[in-house]
Amino acid sequence: MKIHPREIYDLLLEKSSHSNATVQEIILGLTWTFCQAEGIGLCMSPGQPNRTLSWSGTLVGQAVADLASWVRSWDSYQATIGMAVINSVINSTSPLLLQAQRLSSHGSANLAVFEHFLPLIQGKRVVVIGRYPGLSQYEQQADITVLERQPIAQDLPDIACEYLLPEADWVFLTATSIANKTFPRLVELSQQAQLVLMGPTTPWLPELAEMGINYLAGVAITDTNALRQTIAEGGGTRIFDVGVEYCVLKIDN
Template identity: 35%
Template sequence: MWELYDRLIEEVKDGVVAEEVVVGQIWTLTKSNTVGLAMSSPQLTTSNFVPGTCQGQTVKELARLIKSWDFLEAAIGLSAINSILNSRETMNSIVNNGFKQLPSGSAFEMLGNRIEGEKVAMIGHFPNVDELSKLCNLTVIERKPSNEDLPDPAVEYLLPEQDIVFITSSTLINKTAPRLLELSKNSLTIMLGPSTPLSPVLFEMGVDIISGLIVEESEQVLRCIKEGGGTRRFRNAVTYVNLAKENYL
């Protein structure tokens, strides 16, 4: 079950030092070669010993925290990984190795025609639910369900029956991602959100489309996160990137 995590950690270069780590209200950020993001955990604990120790550690050391069951630590670990992988250099390397670069922007909008009439599951309640439900037979599965959302255990019953599955990359933090990918192996599977690493490892582990971002204006994003902001506040400072095993459009 740890293969996905171990291979992401292996992707991080040795010797790179973390310049800054910020755990904001919504997003966690590590700044090293670039800026990497991960969703902050709402389940903060007082028992961990990480706060106050991150700056100056190597990114590799911080990356290993992704395997922690303390989700504050795991978010730091994922943001550290993304501070190395989520760059234009990495994106170009993935494309040069035969994978496809799809149009940038929202994965939901990009796949609008592909989704129409299909059975679609969404792991995580994204803002696009209402519009998406007009195009397809949509099921939303959430850890804290609201309205017509279904609770977590529904994945075991419903994912194998879906044509398309959207998986929030915050599942890497709570460790449900490997099982979700296993259940979705016969579906077109998209991992999406600012927490998503731009790594071909995800393709090898069952993801068909990676939908993440590259931070272009690091100081603007850093300031927004420090002040409690979300993606709406810094969307003009990032580029949303879509990479795929093949052209699914």
Template identity: 40%
Template sequence: MPENAGLSSPAKPALTGIYLLIAEQAESSCIIRDVTMGLAWTCIQVEDPATGQLGSGLCFSPTVHDRNIPWSGTLTGKPVNDLLPWLQSWHATETAVAIAAANAVLSMNNPMIGQATPIPTPVRAITDSNLSVFQYFAPRLRETTAQGSHSQKKNVTIIGRYPGIDKLRSQFDFAIIEQNPQGNDYPAVAADYVLPDSDWVFITASSLFNKTLPHLLSLSQNAEVVLMGPTMPWLAQWKAYGVDHLAGVEVKDYELLKRIAMEG
């Protein structure tokens, strides 16, 4: 669901302030109704006690899981505001819970979701749904830039290796930066060298969870930036942080989402 990220502020805020912004925007009277931590995704449902309205949010789950979590079994019924300080935690599990809870609150009555352009999701057997975002932007990624008497293809960089992404190489050229590189992927440390010369940068919102997003945005100031994925908070202020387009999700069926997360 790509969406222009909204109005920019007069002065560009510090990139590390992203986490404070999310906390401020997610402050509410909502309480935690359900927490599900699956292997791939952490899902949270919240409830507004005054209206009974429900909200659902996700975050990428930690790749290394703790065997002993001191707060396990204590989150249901807690105020969301009690968990928002975890947005700045260096404990991966706490951060995942806080982002999912914030996303659940931000999903409620959010006009950005209604204004976004829905992207048809192809059959899973053919291509992963994440690829729909790249296909949406493909016509612009195939454009060339005039360089004197010559034309040059757009430099497109994708943060993270998405399943099935190589199927799109026939549509446009791109480089991949990946923490666990495969084939011709660049390692994560290459971001400092590759991103400043990119025309388009697609950043997985999971970088918000692992605290690399501020640095990635600082390197992508010359590019058209797309922040994408279920971890992405729907905030109008992203433009002030250098994000030009948002591609997030809207949860339609929390029970189905929960079952998928529990089954891996």
């Protein structure tokens, strides 16, 4: 039975509700937000800085269940915290990670997903949600259109999704769309495409197949200490070289 993609937030809260853990650490890095609770959870940080977060210094020691509910918030920082907390529960125990194929890369590790799918997407209409650093090398080998909230060069603005996604053969959707609330509509528009949910924010949940996701391309933690330090020191793509490794799993029937 199909689940409407709007139900993603109910699903995430249900799957993390069993945890009795408390938050041990939160790091709001320039690019990534790191949570250590039941395990390690990540979410991409909001793009706009904020100097007036009223809850700063109060999160450690709080129950996972209390902060997980923030994933529903329209405040981008609260939603990011909520998603990272939820991932610390789901991704630390998900059996899907054991089934997933770990990706090695001949180039930039942060682009391993695109390198992996390149043989399948050549000659196809491909839409990528978000400008990934270095992606231009694959734009020369495949028909790729990038949608961005802050478009540069040949990127198209995100509102073009209404026109392009229904006609796409492949869509690569950043899992940060869950935290920023664009996930339900983007998934709805991509139902005719092979849909890859990707990035360190990805929750490893089999139920995502019932929303129309065909592949999960998330990460496995390879070095917690290096990951933590790199995020704390402002690291972006560097986490793929020192702390995480991309993994891919086909989850549709």
